Amino acid sequence: MSLGQPLVSIPSPEAVDAAWKRVREAEAPFAGKVLNDRLVVHWLDSSRLWYRATRPDGVEYVLANAAKGTRGPAFDHGKLATLLSQATGKPADPARLRLEGLEFSGNDQLMGLTLEGKRYTLTDGAWKQAVGNASNKKAGERLQPVPGRARSGASDADTSISFDNQTKEPVEIFWVDSEGGRKSYGKLAPGKVVEQHTFASHVWSIRQGSRDLGSFRATALPGRVVIDGVPAPARVGGNNASGRRPAAPADGKVFARDHNLFLKGEDGTEKPLTTDGTATDGYRGAVHVAPDGRHAIAMRTLAGDTRKLTLVESSPRDQLQPRILTVDYPKPGDAINRDMPHLFNLQDQREIPLDQTPWENPWSNDRPQWSPDSTRFWFLHNRRGHQVLRLIEIEAATGKSRRVVEEKSSTFIDYAHKTWLRILPGKNRVVWMSERSGNNHLHQFEISTGKELAPVTRGNWVVREVEKMDEATGVFRLKVGGIHAGQDPYHVHFATASLDGGEPTILTDGDGTHEVEDGPGGQYMVARHSRVDLPTRTELRDAKTGKLVVVLERNDTGALQKAGWRAPERFVSPARDGKTPIFGVIYKPLNFDPARKYPVIEYIYAGPQDAFVPKGFRLMHNAQRMAEIGAIVVQIDGMGTSRRSKAFHDVCSKNLADAGFPDRKLWIRAAAATRPYMDLGRVGIYGGSAGGQNALRALLSHSDFYHAAAADCGCHDNRIDKIWWNELWMGWPIGPHYEAQAAQTDAARLKGKLLLTVGEVDRNVDPACTLRVVKALIEAGKTFEYLVLPGLGHGAGESPFAARERVRFFMESLDTAR
Numbered sequence: 001m002s003l004g005q006p007l008v009s010i011p012s013p014e015a016v017d018a019a020w021k022r023v024r025e026a027e028a029p030f031a032g033k034v035l036n037d038r039l040v041v042h043w044l045d046s047s048r049l050w051y052r053a054t055r056p057d058g059v060e061y062v063l064a065n066a067a068k069g070t071r072g073p074a075f076d077h078g079k080l081a082t083l084l085s086q087a088t089g090k091p092a093d094p095a096r097l098r099l100e101g102l103e104f105s106g107n108d109q110l111m112g113l114t115l116e117g118k119r120y121t122l123t124d125g126a127w128k129q130a131v132g133n134a135s136n137k138k139a140g141e142r143l144q145p146v147p148g149r150a151r152s153g154a155s156d157a158d159t160s161i162s163f164d165n166q167t168k169e170p171v172e173i174f175w176v177d178s179e180g181g182r183k184s185y186g187k188l189a190p191g192k193v194v195e196q197h198t199f200a201s202h203v204w205s206i207r208q209g210s211r212d213l214g215s216f217r218a219t220a221l222p223g224r225v226v227i228d229g230v231p232a233p234a235r236v237g238g239n240n241a242s243g244r245r246p247a248a249p250a251d252g253k254v255f256a257r258d259h260n261l262f263l264k265g266e267d268g269t270e271k272p273l274t275t276d277g278t279a280t281d282g283y284r285g286a287v288h289v290a291p292d293g294r295h296a297i298a299m300r301t302l303a304g305d306t307r308k309l310t311l312v313e314s315s316p317r318d319q320l321q322p323r324i325l326t327v328d329y330p331k332p333g334d335a336i337n338r339d340m341p342h343l344f345n346l347q348d349q350r351e352i353p354l355d356q357t358p359w360e361n362p363w364s365n366d367r368p369q370w371s372p373d374s375t376r377f378w379f380l381h382n383r384r385g386h387q388v389l390r391l392i393e394i395e396a397a398t399g400k401s402r403r404v405v406e407e408k409s410s411t412f413i414d415y416a417h418k419t420w421l422r423i424l425p426g427k428n429r430v431v432w433m434s435e436r437s438g439n440n441h442l443h444q445f446e447i448s449t450g451k452e453l454a455p456v457t458r459g460n461w462v463v464r465e466v467e468k469m470d471e472a473t474g475v476f477r478l479k480v481g482g483i484h485a486g487q488d489p490y491h492v493h494f495a496t497a498s499l500d501g502g503e504p505t506i507l508t509d510g511d512g513t514h515e516v517e518d519g520p521g522g523q524y525m526v527a528r529h530s531r532v533d534l535p536t537r538t539e540l541r542d543a544k545t546g547k548l549v550v551v552l553e554r555n556d557t558g559a560l561q562k563a564g565w566r567a568p569e570r571f572v573s574p575a576r577d578g579k580t581p582i583f584g585v586i587y588k589p590l591n592f593d594p595a596r597k598y599p600v601i602e603y604i605y606a607g608p609q610d611a612f613v614p615k616g617f618r619l620m621h622n623a624q625r626m627a628e629i630g631a632i633v634v635q636i637d638g639m640g641t642s643r644r645s646k647a648f649h650d651v652c653s654k655n656l657a658d659a660g661f662p663d664r665k666l667w668i669r670a671a672a673a674t675r676p677y678m679d680l681g682r683v684g685i686y687g688g689s690a691g692g693q694n695a696l697r698a699l700l701s702h703s704d705f706y707h708a709a710a711a712d713c714g715c716h717d718n719r720i721d722k723i724w725w726n727e728l729w730m731g732w733p734i735g736p737h738y739e740a741q742a743a744q745t746d747a748a749r750l751k752g753k754l755l756l757t758v759g760e761v762d763r764n765v766d767p768a769c770t771l772r773v774v775k776a777l778i779e780a781g782k783t784f785e786y787l788v789l790p791g792l793g794h795g796a797g798e799s800p801f802a803a804r805e806r807v808r809f810f811m812e813s814l815d816t817a818r
Contacts, residue, residue, distance in 0.1 A: 009815055009817045009818065010812055011808065011811045011812060011816075011817060015811070015817070016804070016807060016808045016811060019628065019629045019630070019807050019811060019816075020803075020804045020807050020808075022628035022629070023625045023626065023628045023629065023803075023807060024625075026590065026620050026624065026625045026628050027619050027620035027625075029563050029564060029565075030560055030563055030565050030619045030620070031619070033559040033560045033563055033565070033619075034535045034555055034557075034559070034560060034617075034619065035053070035054045035055065035056070035553075035555060036053050036054055036536070036538070036553045036555065037530075037535055037536045037555065037617065038151065038153050038178055038536070039051055039053070039153075039528070039536070039538045039552065039553055040052075040153030040201040040217075041517070041526050041552075042102065042219075043519050043520050044103075044104055045520060046519060046520045046521035046523055046524070047065060047066040047067040047519070047523065047524060048063065048064065048065050048066070048067075048104070048108070049063075049064050049066075049519065049526070049540075050062060050063045050064070050074050050102050050104070051064075051552070052099070053553060055095070057095055058093070058094075058095025058096050059095060059096065059097065059098075060073060060077065060095075061073065061074040061075065061077070061097070061099065061102070062074055062552070063075075063104065063108060064540055064550060064552060065108065066519070066523070066524040066540055066542075066549045066550070069549050069550055070550065071540070071550045071551075071552060074102065074104075074110060075110045077094040077095070077097065078094045080092075080094070080097070080110070081093060081094040081097060083126065083127050084097075084115060084120070084127055086126070086127075087120060087126065087127040087128060087129065088115070088116075097115075098115070098116075099113045099114065099115055100113070100114040100159075100200050100219075100221075101113060101114040101119070101219070101221055109122075110122065112130075114221070118130075141219075141221060141222075141223055141224065142223070142224050142225070142226060143161065143216040143217070143218070143219070143223040143224065143225055144216075145214040145215060145216055146203065146215050146216060146217045146517075147215070147517065148205070148212060148214075148215050150176070150203045150215050150217060150517075151176055151177065151178050151179065151180050151203060152175070152176055152177055152178050152201065152202040152203045153178070153201030153202070153217075159197075159198060159199060159200050159218050159219065159221065159222055159223070160195050160196060160197050160198060160218075160222045160223075161195070161196050161198055161204060161216065161218055161222070161223045161224070161225055162193055162194070162195045162196075162222070162223070162224045162225070163188055163193065163194050163195075163196060163204075163206070163225050163227065164193045164224065164225065164226050164227060165188045165189065165190055165191065165192055165193070165227045166191070166226060166227060166228050166229075167190055167208065167227060167228065167229040168190050169190060169208055169209070169229075170187045170188060170189050170190060170208075171187065171188050171206050171207065171208045171213065171227055172184055172186070172187050172188075172206070172207045172208070173185045173186065173187075173188060173194075173196065173204060173205075173206060174204065174205045174206075174207065175198070175202065175203075175204055176202075176203040176204065176205055176215065179618075182205060188227075198218045199218065200218055200219055201217060201218065202217070202218045203215055203216065203217050203218075204216050204218070204225070206225070206227055208227075208229065211231065212231060213227060213229070213230070213231050214231060253289055253293065253296075253346070254273065254287040254289055254296045254298070254344070254346065255287060256282075256283040256284055256285065256287060256298065258277075259277035259278055259279055259281075259282025259283060259284065260272060260273070260274045260275060260276075260277040260282060260283060261273040261274045261277075261283050261287065261298055261344070263346065263349060271349065273344060273346075273349060273351075274351070277300070279303070280302070280303040281300070281301070281302050281303065282300065282301065283298050283299070283300055283301070283342075284301050285298075285299050285301070285339070286298075286299075288368045288370065288377070289346070290370050290374035290377070290396060291370060291372060291373075291374050292373075292374040293346065294345070294346055294347055294374060294396070295343065295344065295345055295346060295352075295374065295377075295396040296343075296344045296346055297341050297342070297343055297344075297368060297370075297377050297379075297394070298341070298342050298344065299339040299340065299341055299342075299365065300339070300340050300341075300342050301337050301338065301339050301340075302337065302338045302340065303337055304330075304334065304335035304336040304337045304338065305330065305334040305335045305336070306328070307328075307329055307330050307331060307334055308326045308327065308328065308329060309326065309327045309328075309329035309763070309766055310324065310325070310326050311324070311325040311326075311327070311760065311761045311762075311763070311767070312324055312325070312760065312761075313325060313760065313761050313790075313791055314760060314790050314791070315790045315791055316791070317791070325761060325763075327763050329722065329763075329766065330722070330723040331719065331720065331721070331722065331723050331726075331766075332718060332719055332721070332723050332726045332727050332730070332732070332734055332738070333719065333732070333733065333734040334723060336363070336384070336723070338361070338362055339362065339364070339365050339366070340356055340359070340362070340365065341354065341359070341365060341368075341377075341379060341394065342354065343377075343394060343396070343399050352398070352399040353399060354394065354399050354401065355399075355401065358381070358390065358392060358401055358403060359379075359381040359383075359390070359392055360383075361383055361384050362381055362382060362383060362384065363382045363383065363384040363385075363386065363415075363727075364380075364381075364382045365379055365380070365381050365382075366379065366380055366382075367379055367380040367421070369423055371425050372425055372426075373425075374396060375395065375396055375397070376393050376394065376395060376396060377393070377394045377396060378391060378392065378393050378394075378404070378423055379391075379392055379394075380392075380419075380421065382413075382415050384727075384732050385727070385731060385732040385733075386409075386412045386413050386414075386415055386727070386728055386731075386732075387408060387409050387410065387411070387412060387413060388406070388407070388408055388413075389406070389407040389408075389413050389415060389419070390403050390404075390405065390406045390407070391403070391404040391405040391406075391421065391423075391430060391432070392404070393447075402450075403450065404430060404445065404447055404450050405421075405430055405432050405445050405450065407432075407434055407436065409435075411650045411653035411654075412650075412653055412728060412729065412731070413435075414435075414608075414609075414642070414649070414728070415728070416609065416724070416728060417609055417610070417642065418433055418435065418440050419433060420432075420433035420442075420466050421433065422469060422471075423447070424447075424471065425447065427474070427499070428446055428447050428448055429444050429445065429446065429447060429453070429499065430444065430445045430446075430447055431443070431444050431456060431469075431476075431499070432444065432445060433463065433466070435646040435649075437455070437458060438645055438646050438647065439459070439460065439461065439462045439645055439646065440462040440463050440464070440646075441455055441456070441457040441458055441459075441462070441463055442455065442456035442457045442463055442466070442476065442478075442497065443455045443456065444456055444499065454501045455501070456476065456497050456498070456499060456501065457478070457497050457504060459483075460482065461480055461481060461482035461483040461489070462480065462481050462482055462489075462643065462644070462645075463478050463479070463480055464478075464479040464480060464481050464492065464643065465478065465479040466478055466479075467479060467494075473498075474498055474499035474500060475496055475497070475498050475499075476496060476497050476498070477494065477495075477496050477507075478494065478495050478496070478497060478504070479492055479493075479494060480492075480493050480494070480495050480504075481493070481643055482644075483495060483504070483506060484506075484509065484511075487511055488513075488531075488570070488583055488615065489583075489643075489644065490513070490583060490611055490613070490615050490637070490643055491511075491512060491513045491514070491529075491531075491615060492513045492514050492515070492615070493506065493507070493508045493509075493514055494506075494507040494508050494514060494516050494527070494546075495507055495508075495546075496544075505544075505545065505546060506546055507525075507527070507541065507543070507545075507546035508527050508529065508541070508546065509546070510527075510529040510537060510539070511529075511531070511534075512529035512530050512531040512534055512537070512615075512616075513529060513530065513531065513615040513616050514527055514528065514529040515527075515528050515529075516528075516541075516543075518543060519543070522543055523542070523543055523544065524540060524541065524542060524543055524549065525540075525541055525542075525543040526538060526539070526540060526541075526552070527539045527540075527541050530616045530617035531570070531615065531616070531617060532567070532568040532570065532585055532614055532615065532616070532617060532618075532621070533557070533567040533568055533569070533570065533617075534555075534557070534617060535555035535556065535557060535617050536553075536555060536617055537551070537553070537554040537555065538551075538552040538553045538554070539551050539552060540552055560619075564590055565590070565619075566587075566588050566589075566590055566592060568585045568586065568587050568614075568621065568624060569585065569586040569587075569588070570583070570584075570585060570586075571583075571584055571585070571586055571667070571670075571671050572584075573666060573667045573670035573671065574666070574670075575638070575639055575662075575663040575666070576639070576662040576663055576666065580639070580648065582636060582637065582638060582639075582663045582664075582666075582667050583613060583636075583637055584613055584634055584635055584636035584637065584667055584671075585613055585614065585621075585623075585634065585635045586632060586633075586634050586671060586675075587621070587623055587624040587626075587627045587632070587633040587634070587635075588627055588632060589627045589628050589629075589630060589631070589632075590627075590628065592677075593677075594677050595677075596677055597676075597677060597679040597818070598630065598631055598632045598677050598678060598679060598816075599630075599631045599632070599679055599682035599683065599684060599810075599814035599815070599816055600631065600632045600633075600634065600668060600672070600678050600679065600680060600682070600683045600684070601626060601627075601631045601632070601633045601634070601683070601684040601685065601686065601810060601814070602633070602634050602635070602636065602664065602668070602683070602684070602685040602686075602698075602706075603622075603623040603626065603633060603634070603635050603685075603686060603687060603691075604635075604636075604659070604664075604685055604686070604687040604691045604694045604695055604698075605687050605688075605689070605690055605691035605694070606638060606640060606641060606652075606656075606659040606660050606690060606691070606694045607641070607689070607690035607691070607725075608640055608641060608642060608649065608652040608656075608728075608729050609642060609725070610641065610642050610643065611637045611641050611642055611643040611644075612635070612637060612641065613635045613636065613637045614635070623635050626686075626807075626810075629807050629810060629811055629816050630811075630816035630817070631684075631810065631814065631816055632675075632677070632678050634667075634668060634671070636660070636663070636664050636667050636668075637660070638659065638660020638661070638662075638663035638664050638667075639651040639652075639658075639660045639662075639663050640652035640655070640656075640658055640659065640660045641660065652729050653729065653731070654729075654730055654731050654735070654737050655737075655741075656690075656693070656718060656729055656730060656741060657697055657701065657741040659693075659694040659697055661697070661698065661701070661702050665702065665705050668680070668683070668705075680705075681707075682707060682814045682815060682818075683705060683706050683707055683708075683814075684706065684707065684708040684709065684710070684810050684813065684814050685698045685706050685708075685709045685710075686709065686710035686711070686712075686806060686810075687711065687712070687714075688711075688712035688713055688714075688795055688797050688798065689712075689713055689714065689715065689764070689765060689794065689795070690714070690715060691712075691714075692711040692712045692713050692714025692715070692716070692797070693711070693714040693715045693716050693743070694714075695709040695710060695711040695714070696709060696711040696714055696716060696743050696754070696756070696773065697743065699750055699751060699752045699754055700743060700746040700747075700749050700750060701746070701749070703749075703750075703751035703752050706752060707752045707753065707813070707814070708752055708753040708754070708809070708810060708813035708814055709752065709753070709754055709755070710754075710755040710757070710797070710806045710809055710810070711754070711755070711756055711757070712756075712757045712758070712795070712796065712797025712798070712802070713757070713758050713759060713762055713764070713765050713767075713770065713794055713795060713796060713797060714743070714756075714765070714769060714770060714773075715765045715769050716742065716743035716744070716769045716770060716772070716773050717738075717742035717743065717744065717769050717772060717773075718730050718738055718741065718742070719734060719738050719739070719742065720766050720768050720769045720772070721765050721766060721769060722764070722765070722766075742772075743773045743776075744772045744773050744775070744776035745776075747773065747776035747777045747779070747780045747782065748780040748782075750777060750780070750782045750784070752813075753784075753785075753809070753812075753813035754777075754782075754784040754785065755784070755785040755786075755787070755805070755806065755809045756770055756773065756774065756784060756785065756786045756787070757786075757787045757788075757789065757796060757797040757802050757805075757806075758770040758771075758787075758788055758789070758796060758797075759788075759789045759791075759792035759793045759794060759795070759796030760788055760789065760790055760791065760792065761791065761792065761793050762792075762793050762794045762796070763793055763794065764793070764794035765794060774786055785809065787802060787805060789801070789802055
């Protein structure tokens with residue numbers, strides 16, 4: 001220890017246990033202090049809904065009528081309790097009624113309900129039990145899909161859902177919790193039906209392979225979900241989220257077998273259409289037949305590498321000896337499968353040659369679509385390196401091709417998160433998502449000429465997602481960001497825009513991040529918004545104009561603050577350019593003392609695929625828990641992350657090592673300038689996955705500012721991690737910048753305290769990313785901590801033991817007891 005360095009207090013095991021207990025139980029004192037945060041509404045028809053609201057002294061049933069603009073008690077609770085007591089022979093508390101399945105007459109008179117699993121109807125002024133019970137009334141009613149972002153609501157009313165798999169492949173059933181997390185309840189075999197117990201308002205989702213087939217909310221009455229292989233959103237809205245319109249299925253007329261194509265005649269006989277296909281260069285996927293049956297397009301696949309990731313599970317629960325696991329795991333630079341379209345005249349049973357140059361070296365050639373008149377075929381070409389994206393048209397009769405739309409970028413095109421297109425042959429238009437204007441917007445082009453028309457959306461804001469499109473009217477509903485000046489640009493709002501151009505119609509205006517739920521018919525919607533420091537407010541709005549119809553429920557933090565809760569503090573400060581605002585959040589410990597000096601810990605995830613500072617309300621965010629060790633914890637979205645301008649995002653291009661650190665350090669310094677309790681002489685940082693890569697980079701390149709880092713399962717060398725994520729941001733082919741930014745390259749520069757954790761069977765990020773760093777640090781003579789978690793995969797650092805070790809590590813390295 002050098003002279004002048006302050007003595008570090010090593011925490012006792014008891015002190016670490018106490019801090020870990022505070023971290024784990026930080027949320028407990030505030031349970032139930034925010035009412036109606038996840039309000040579940042039940043639509044009666046296109047304009048009326050009811051819901052059960054929790055009040056400080058019990059529950060209240062509320063009926064809202066959008067057409068009338070009214071909201072109020074659904075019935076006289078005292079009178080109903082008296083009548084139900086007479087009907088059941090049991091006492092009924094007006095403030096404790098547990099009712100489901102409410103039915104109302106046209107003049108809003110309550111006519112039916114379910115109580116304790118039994119159905120009651122109002123007959124001649126008295127409540128009488130219906131013949132049979134609730135499970136016999138409307139039993140097995142087919143449930144309608146809900147948005148994929150829907151979460152389970154609070155309910156203790158038992159019910160069930162029957163899942164009927166009518167496809168030829170197994171499906172997996174997931175329960176969705178109140179935070180949107182999914183828990184698998186197993187697979188359902190083809191042709192099988194299973195009845196699943198659940199609770200009213202709970203949400204379940206179905207997945208088949210990599211496809212989401214829909215989400216469904218349980219009702220008070222038993223429901224039925226028929227799984228036919230068609231994604232539920234496409235069935236309901238006519239569009240799916242990506243904007244893809246599938247080509248006509250082959251319908252068995254042309255099919256691939258043994259790497260070649262075969263044509264089946266009307267008499268069932270089969271004739272080979274090709275004979276030169278092989279296992280490494282042949283036909284293996286779908287065949288896209290024109291609507292008139294005269295032509296077909298098939299993708300011929302030139303096989304690439306078949307890299308396997310080999311993992312060793314040292315201590316399997318079901319056997320003594322280690323188990324070897326292998327996973328398909330292509331890495332940056334590997335040769336990949338190349339799918340190339342081939343055109344066939346089915347009448348003459350011959351191939352029509354195509355010039356493959358316009359779509360050579362593909363990352364993907366996909367999203368196939370025939371024109372309704374069968375004369376043209378379109379597909380999307382994404383060139384490897386993700387700097388060229390083209391909509392290609394092939395003329396069926398001749399095989400001639402042309403580029404309808406072309407997108408180029410000197411950095412990258414975020415195909416994985418910002419690609420949406422809709423081909424509209426009847427309107428001679430293509431709608432195309434692009435950042436060519438500097439922000440992510442919808443543009444449109446003539447199909448026949450490729451001429452760019454007036455954009456669908458424009459301005460200093462971004463389109464985050466196309467929720468749906470009505471092709472008949474040309475109207476889109478969009479998730480947008482930054483559309484309200486003066487608000488956090490990461491707040492999600494909703495708007496509609498039209499092919500005809502003009503200004504968008506903004507549907508939400510609350511100062512918070514939003515989600516919406518459409519009512520039947522789409523005339524009205526329920527809008528919810530919240531902030532990290534503001535509990536959810538629920539409104540009924542006109543879905544066409546955005547006009548507020550009535551506020552259903554609004555919350556405040558009064559009860560929370562009385563219980564000792566501390567709201568996260570939103571903070572904004574300029575970026576490295578001195579003008580671009582950087583947004584973040586500051587968390588304080590519950591026992592915060594402004595007279596103390598606290599170390600500062602940053603919870604980081606700078607992956608370019610999104611933005612990560614929380615915007616919506618929760619009783620306790622994960623980063624907020626870490627403050628309970630006696631620290632100020634911050635989260636920041638620096639340059640290089642998504643959801644802002646193209647220039648903001650481009651900072652990450654071939655430059656993941658940047659991770660926004662110049663912005664982050666300025667932001668923390670600006671916050672500390674007016675918050676003397678933030679001690680910048682003790683700054684830590686932690687994260688997992690890309691956040692683990694970032695946390696280690698902080699000590700390698702920014703040890704002048706950061707003094708301790710806990711890095712979990714980091715992708716520390718982007719050549720070793722999975723192919724899609726790394727080539728998208730770091731580019732292709734693999735250049736010297738990959739090695740220059742690998743953590744082991746800079747191992748000798750390590751300064752500060754380091755904790756590395758990794759799961760030994762991580763299938764997401766190759767554990768070798770961490771092990772190579774360990775080797776380099778050893779060779780450089782560096783002191784650090786290293787923890788391998790047996791049997792655990794990605795995110796192992798969040799397991800209870802590893803998370804407690806992280807608490808201990810920061811208590812020691814940042815001297816939180818000082």
